[in-house]
Each structure stands twice: as structure tokens, then as C-alpha cells.
Amino acid sequence: MIRSNFPTDTAGASRLIRQCLAICVMLAASFVYSDALAVQSAPATSGQCQSDAKVAQEIHEEKFVMIGGIEQWVTINGKDCANPVVLIVHGGPGNPMTPFGDTIYGSWTKQFTIVQWDQRGAGRTYGRNRLLAERDSSKWTPEQLEELPPLTIARLTQDGVEVASYAAARMNQRKVILVGGSWGSALGVHMAKARPDLFHAYMGTGQMVHYTENELSTYETLLGLARAAKDTKTLTALEALGSPPWSNPRAFGIVRKATRTYEAKTATAPPKSWWNPGALYATPEAQLDYEAGEEYSFLQFVGFKGNGMLSTIDLHKLGATFEMPVFLLQGTEDLVTTPAVAKRYFDTITAPTKEFILMPQTGHDPNQTMLDTQLRTLTSLVLPKRR
Numbered sequence: 001m002i003r004s005n006f007p008t009d010t011a012g013a014s015r016l017i018r019q020c021l022a023i024c025v026m027l028a029a030s031f032v033y034s035d036a037l038a039v040q041s042a043p044a045t046s047g048q049c050q051s052d053a054k055v056a057q058e059i060h061e062e063k064f065v066m067i068g069g070i071e072q073w074v075t076i077n078g079k080d081c082a083n084p085v086v087l088i089v090h091g092g093p094g095n096p097m098t099p100f101g102d103t104i105y106g107s108w109t110k111q112f113t114i115v116q117w118d119q120r121g122a123g124r125t126y127g128r129n130r131l132l133a134e135r136d137s138s139k140w141t142p143e144q145l146e147e148l149p150p151l152t153i154a155r156l157t158q159d160g161v162e163v164a165s166y167a168a169a170r171m172n173q174r175k176v177i178l179v180g181g182s183w184g185s186a187l188g189v190h191m192a193k194a195r196p197d198l199f200h201a202y203m204g205t206g207q208m209v210h211y212t213e214n215e216l217s218t219y220e221t222l223l224g225l226a227r228a229a230k231d232t233k234t235l236t237a238l239e240a241l242g243s244p245p246w247s248n249p250r251a252f253g254i255v256r257k258a259t260r261t262y263e264a265k266t267a268t269a270p271p272k273s274w275w276n277p278g279a280l281y282a283t284p285e286a287q288l289d290y291e292a293g294e295e296y297s298f299l300q301f302v303g304f305k306g307n308g309m310l311s312t313i314d315l316h317k318l319g320a321t322f323e324m325p326v327f328l329l330q331g332t333e334d335l336v337t338t339p340a341v342a343k344r345y346f347d348t349i350t351a352p353t354k355e356f357i358l359m360p361q362t363g364h365d366p367n368q369t370m371l372d373t374q375l376r377t378l379t380s381l382v383l384p385k386r387r
Helices: 010-020 098-110 121-128 142-146 153-170 183-194 210-228 232-241 250-266 282-304 340-350 368-384
Strands: 039-041 059-067 070-078 085-089 113-117 176-181 200-206 325-332 356-359
Touching: 039 183, 059 153, 070 085, 070 098, 070 121, 070 153, 085 153, 085 183, 098 113, 098 121, 098 368, 113 153, 153 176, 153 183, 176 183, 176 368, 200 368, 210 232, 210 250, 210 340, 232 250, 325 340, 325 368, 340 356, 356 368
Parallel strands: 039 059, 085 113, 085 176, 176 200, 200 325, 325 356
Antiparallel strands: 059 070, 070 113
16 A cells, blocks of 8 residues: 655654555554564575475464565465465555454465565564664654665565565475555566566556656546546645645645545445454554554655655566566556556556456455455466466
């Protein structure tokens, strides 16, 4: 998911940003230290699962793994080690889905082994590697925020490749299926292009393509909707921003608030029960670490002058040829990564197999239609194409 409301007062960023968070991160979660959690190095592992097992072997692991020189949180869950491995690359970039994984992806574990990873600077990975002594991000000062180390797409891409290598080795498999959504779709394409030999297929949902291209499409679509609805409040706010690109980081939050308002008119909402975090992620300490991670990651994503990772996203530069099947799933009501931009990008792609799938009554944030379409795509389209 993509975050939202960035204030000009960076010291108050936590309070205001969280008012407009993407739906999938509305509840807290993330870090409880435990000496019982082993740290493993990637990819130096011979794997837990036996390739010649006579009966199904379940796997349920939640641990810190040495990725990119730091300990990062990786979970692996499946009913049978022999099943294909799916690596989910979360959005945000500071919004891991691990707190809600059992509820949302639990049914997938019958057919797939699900691997989730809290990216550098997010969730439990942030909690394990705190950048500031103050745990409560609402108490951070602008000076402290500006001195924090940068996140880069290149660094996160390398981390993701290491996680994929670790997951494949851990499960005694050659490749994994790569699934990315929103910010995770941009990172996922970078991973797929960097190490195509690691992936059976790439499936992107809410595919990000190019910063200005995506933002301009969103902006123009919102202007049209606001004018048709005679929504002078939204119209005034948008016209005051002007067309992208924007140097003011607050612009992203203003636009995201408007997209959420208009998506809610036509998209089906997810069940509220999805957002009950697991016990490990539900403590007050976990909440503070999760919020601090999303605060840091969002600042790095947008940048203090609109010059964060978002401004560098341009998948066209990576080339349009993929060495694996590509499946792009797009909500018809998505105003953040609009169907028009995703389809133009899809049309340029050359791949062994490719499919563009529209999801009705679905916006940028997840709902039941999105989850059902993802699972159906994995079972009916991705599995038959594995090599």
C-alpha cells in the first residue's frame, strides 16, 4: 500500500500521516524481542524440508534472518513443503502484512508456502534495527529525521533478492513465485529484472510504473471526478497543488486522501476482521515500532523535497523484456495506480506469457475480490507455467 498525509510540520508527521494510512495498515503491529528467535544467515542454509518426504511436511517459521548485513524479519508458512513458494513483497514501503498474514493468506497455505518479509526500515525489521533511541516516532524532531540514513531502491532490491534466495534454499526449491503490490510491485519488478533465474513468475497488483506518469494520471482523473461531483473542496485543494511532479511532500498526502474518498464510492471494502493483528504484533511496543518504521519508510519514500524513492521510480528504464511469465492484476476503481497507466506498461512487455486482469469494484487497497483474483491467478495461470 501507499501511505498518505505528509504534513509540512515533520515533527508532527506521525499523527497526521496515520489519519490517512492505506487500509492494510490501519491497525498496529510489529516488534517483540525474544531470545528464542534464532537469527539465520541467508542464503547459507541446506533447507528444512526434505525433497523425498513421503508425507506432507508443514512449516511455520517466524524469525530474523541475516539479510543485507542486518537482521530482517521473515516468516514462512505452509501445509506442505513440496508446494510452490510464494514470496509476497509488501507495499508502503513501510507497511508489512505479516501482522495480518494468518487471516488474509491463511487459506493460501493449503496450496502454497507463503513467505513474507518485513523490508529494511519497516515492521519488526525496523524494531530490530532502530535508528533512533526514542521509540515513539511522534517525539522525533525534524533535525533527527533529516539525519536518518537513506533507503534506496537498489538496496531494497538486493535485500529482496537475498530473501528470495533464502526462501528457495530453505524449501529445497530452485525458484519462487514473486508477488508484489503497490510499492511492492515497483520493488518486485526490480527484483525480477535483477535475478530472473530465481523466479517462476511475477504477479503485480496495483502496478506502479513511473512516478510522473502515475501521479499525472491520478491527478487528472481526480480533477474530472471532483468537477463532475461539484466537489469544490477537493477541487480547490487539487488545483492549488498544480500538476505533478511536486516538490512539497504534503502533496502526496492531499492526493491520497482524495483517491481514498472517491475509491470508497465505487470499490467494495474488505472485512474489518482482516485487520486484527496476531498476538506477536499487537503489543504497545509492537505498535510503536510499526509506526516508527512506517514513519521512517514514508519519509524516505516521499522525501523532504519530493525527492525520495518515489521520484526515482521508472520501470521503463529497466526494459520491457521479462524472462518469466508476467501477470498484472488491476482494480477497475484504482485511482492511485490507474488501469490506463498499468495497461500501457503491460502492452510494452515481452514475456513467455503475460496476462492483464481487471478486478471489478476494486480500488488500490486490498479487498476480497483482490484476494480471490490473486489466488485464482496463482492456481490457474501461474502454476501451469512453472518451469
